[in-house]
Amino acid sequence: MKPANSVLSSYGTTVFEVMSRLAIEHGAVNLGQGFPDGNGPGDVVRAAAVALTEKNNQYPPMLGLPELRQEVARHAKRFYGLDVDWSREVIVTSGATEALAACLFGLIEPGDEVVLIEPLYDSYLPIVRRAGGVPKLVRVEPPDWSLPRADLENAFTYRTKLLLLNTPMNPTGKVFTRDELLFLAGLVERSDAFVVCDEVYEHITFDGAEHVPLITLPGMRDRCLRIGSAGKTFSLTGWKVGYLTASADLLGPVSKAHQFLVFTTPPNLQHATAYGLSLDDGYFTELGQDMKRKRDRLADGLAGIGFDLLPCDGTYFLNAGYRGLADHVDDEAFCRVLTLEAGVTAIPLSAFYQTPDVGGFLRFCFCKADSVLDDAVSKLAGFLG
Ligand code: PMP
Ligand code: GLN
Numbered sequence: 001m002k003p004a005n006s007v008l009s010s011y012g013t014t015v016f017e018v019m020s021r022l023a024i025e026h027g028a029v030n031l032g033q034g035f036p037d038g039n040g041p042g043d044v045v046r047a048a049a050v051a052l053t054e055k056n057n058q059y060p061p062m063l064g065l066p067e068l069r070q071e072v073a074r075h076a077k078r079f080y081g082l083d084v085d086w087s088r089e090v091i092v093t094s095g096a097t098e099a100l101a102a103c104l105f106g107l108i109e110p111g112d113e114v115v116l117i118e119p120l121y122d123s124y125l126p127i128v129r130r131a132g133g134v135p136k137l138v139r140v141e142p143p144d145w146s147l148p149r150a151d152l153e154n155a156f157t158y159r160t161k162l163l164l165l166n167t168p169m170n171p172t173g174k175v176f177t178r179d180e181l182l183f184l185a186g187l188v189e190r191s192d193a194f195v196v197c198d199e200v201y202e203h204i205t206f207d208g209a210e211h212v213p214l215i216t217l218p219g220m221r222d223r224c225l226r227i228g229s230a231g232k233t234f235s236l237t238g239w240k241v242g243y244l245t246a247s248a249d250l251l252g253p254v255s256k257a258h259q260f261l262v263f264t265t266p267p268n269l270q271h272a273t274a275y276g277l278s279l280d281d282g283y284f285t286e287l288g289q290d291m292k293r294k295r296d297r298l299a300d301g302l303a304g305i306g307f308d309l310l311p312c313d314g315t316y317f318l319n320a321g322y323r324g325l326a327d328h329v330d331d332e333a334f335c336r337v338l339t340l341e342a343g344v345t346a347i348p349l350s351a352f353y354q355t356p357d358v359g360g361f362l363r364f365c366f367c368k369a370d371s372v373l374d375d376a377v378s379k380l381a382g383f384l385g
Contacts, residue, residue: 035238073085291367
């Protein structure tokens with residue numbers, strides 16, 4: 001057989017799938033892959049069901065239903081004061097994953113440099129490389145995830161085409177501050193680059209941490225492509241509805257990639273997402289508050305067992321150091337042991353780095369029912385205590 005594409009073939013199955021399969025196989029409580037328990041807000045799900053039976057099920061417009069694009073624009077104005085022309089500056093995508101791929105395929109020319117901040121969400125690097133981009137990796141690290149400003153200064157050159165920025169950041173739980181974003185904006189302008197802004201956790205921030213979309217900062221309006229996800233905002237990760245906001249000049253090439261990747265996204269889910277985005281502020285505030293309660297519940301339990309907790313200002317994820325509990329075990333092996341013997345699955349933090357030399361930390365997902373979190377903590381306590 002002739003060889004398949006070498007970039008994609010060089011990757012194994014994603015760690016989220018691997019750990020979820022292992023959890024199922026061993027009947028473990030799955031705090032690995034990031035998906036909420038439950039079935040999302042009932043009214044949003046019902047809106048999808050009604051649209052399925054009562055509205056059109058044929059191809060919607062390639063850029064997305066006008067109703068949804070209008071709501072995406074209104075949402076940007078309501079939460080960030082951003083003026084968006086829905087007819088020229090919004091595309092609906094099949095999840096944030098497709099939005100990311102469309103941006104990268106649409107904008108990267110082979111040889112272009114792309115700055116990325118590790119630890120990385122799994123799809124970034126394979127798609128950058130498949131598009132012919134040359135990754136320039138900069139790391140944030142435990143215990144404080146502070147921004148390595150000198151490394152970033154060095155990573156940006158005249159060859160930099162893009163920065164791929166994720167805030168609130170998976171897996172770290174870091175919410176970039178305005179000051180950090182202003183620093184990045186300066187580097188982006190200096191290199192005359194664009195920024196793909198993965199903001200899927202925009203409404204999941206805690207303790208007063210403010211999510212600032214980079215696109216709202218001076219000089220950034222025409223350089224940023226801002227990505228949101230109904231999966232995260234409505235706790236419906238299986239829906240794979242995303243939305244992309246950028247200047248018409250940037251969206252043009254990205255829509256070329258979108259039309260050949262998926263062309264469009266199921267219309268009933270678009271209708272329901274439009275309904276969801278029109279909900280009162282209370283819905284969005286409660287989402288963050290609810291997740292904060294869950295973070296605190298899991299954090300208290302893990303701290304009681306002896307894990308060292310890392311800061312977490314947003315997302316679904318809490319990272320914890322285990323050196324005080326199991327000194328010499330590497331994190332991948334420890335995740336296997338915990339799944340098989342304690343009955344709890346987490347994700348090894350090293351899986352998000354290219355060079356897996358950040359040892360001794362696990363990523364736990366806390367967007368679960370209280371009873372599930374309590375069960376996980378008591379199983380871990382039983383095994384490690
Ligand atoms: N980016 C990040 C940082 C994520 O955590 C996720 C969640 N899986 C995605 C993108 C993908 O989102 P979607 O399910 O909408 O494709
Ligand atoms: N975003 C999820 C996580 O980080 C997983 C998404 C996926 O499985 N592709 O756990």
